[in-house]
Amino acid sequence: MCFVQALCSPCGGGIFQNIECGGNSASEKLRFVNFQFHHGFNAVGLGRCRKSLLKPITAKEDRESIIADDGNGVPKYKGISVNKRNCVKNEPDSSFTNHSAAFSGKSTIACALSRSLHSRGKLTYILDGDNIRHGLNRDLGFKAEDRSENIRRIGEVAKLLADAGIICIASLISPYQKDRDACRALLPKGDFIEVFLDVPLAVCEARDPKGLYKLARAGMIKGFTGIDDPYEPPCSCEIVLKQQQQKGSDCMSPNNAAEKVISYLEKNGYLRA
Ligand SMILES: Nc1ncnc2c1ncn2[C@@H]1O[C@H](COP(=O)(O)OS(=O)(=O)O)[C@@H](OP(=O)(O)O)[C@H]1O
Numbered sequence: 657m658c659f660v661q662a663l664c665s666p667c668g669g670g671i672f673q674n675i676e677c678g679g680n681s682a683s684e685k686l687r688f689v690n691f692q693f694h695h696g697f698n699a700v701g702l703g704r705c706r707k708s709l710l711k712p713i714t715a716k717e718d719r720e721s722i723i724a725d726d727g728n729g730v731p732k733y734k735g736i737s738v739n740k741r742n743c744v745k746n747e748p749d750s751s752f753t754n755h756s757a758a759f760s761g762k763s764t765i766a767c768a769l770s771r772s773l774h775s776r777g778k779l780t781y782i783l784d785g786d787n788i789r790h791g792l793n794r795d796l797g798f799k800a801e802d803r804s805e806n807i808r809r810i811g812e813v814a815k816l817l818a819d820a821g822i823i824c825i826a827s828l829i830s831p832y833q834k835d836r837d838a839c840r841a842l843l844p845k846g847d848f849i850e851v852f853l854d855v856p857l858a859v860c861e862a863r864d865p866k867g868l869y870k871l872a873r874a875g876m877i878k879g880f881t882g883i884d885d886p887y888e889p890p891c892s893c894e895i896v897l898k899q900q901q902q903k904g905s906d907c908m909s910p911n912n913a914a915e916k917v918i919s920y921l922e923k924n925g926y927l928r929a
Pocket residue numbers: 757758759760762763784785786789798802803804806807827828829830831866868877878879880881
């Protein structure tokens with residue numbers, strides 16, 4: 657692994673300098689790259705590059721081969737185009753959002769879907785609301801504005817991952833239509849696939865593995881989705897996984913739910929070989 661730290665040279669001519677860490681001598685390997693540009697921008701990426709390319713860039717022409725100026729002083733990076741990346745991966749960018757109430761089975765289905773896509777050779781990443789709230793979104797609570805911001809940030813991360821050719825599965829409650837619409841608007845048409853996990857509240861509440869519904873019913877958690885905060889079912893979405901409560905049996909199995917999503921993807925040309 658090689659770390660490349662970008663340093664602005666005093667004359668403004670150099671872009672980055674190469675600092676190597678680790679002793680792997682292979683000429684091509686994964687590298688973590690941190691570019692810090694003159695305008696205060698930072699970009700971090702993980703990519704493949706040949707060692708011979710890792711040299712300080714000093715010439716103006718070299719800089720221009722990487723950065724284009726949009727005329728307003730905002731640099732635009734000339735990376736590998738999405739189409740070129742997809743030639744390698746041979747699949748369109750896509751991003752799912754799988755939403756429903758707490759304990760409806762979002763994470764479980766997201767994992768089943770990820771496994772199923774993996775077995776078809778696809779690269780996926782799960783963005784799970786509950787987990788991301790421990791890191792990237794740990795400053796956010798459950799007020800409507802915080803939920804919007806949570807979903808917006810996750811949408812932006814999904815967009816970056818999709819741009820890198822990774823199928824992103826976002827698993828969130830995402831209770832408000834306007835936030836889902838805003839997230840859809842972030843991605844190119846057809847790249848956002850909305851999956852609604854339609855599970856009766858009673859089923860989620862009966863599961864309640866963390867005891868949160870109990871606390872919400874007792875008034876000890878305020879603004880809990882489905883109890884004293886609304887969940888707006890989607891007006892329209894690509895896939896509905898309807899989980900009816902049936903006597904003596906539980907809902908559709910997570911694998912069957914994942915297979916429904918896979919057949920949608922196959923039918924709509926997302927999983928071409
Ligand atoms: N007030 C309130 N309302 C709803 N959910 C709550 C609340 N407080 C904590 N939790 C737990 O947080 C998880 C939901 O986080 P999300 O990021 O998916 O929510 S949202 O999309 O921003 O609405 C959700 O986890 P999941 O069960 O994975 O959905 C809950 O367990």
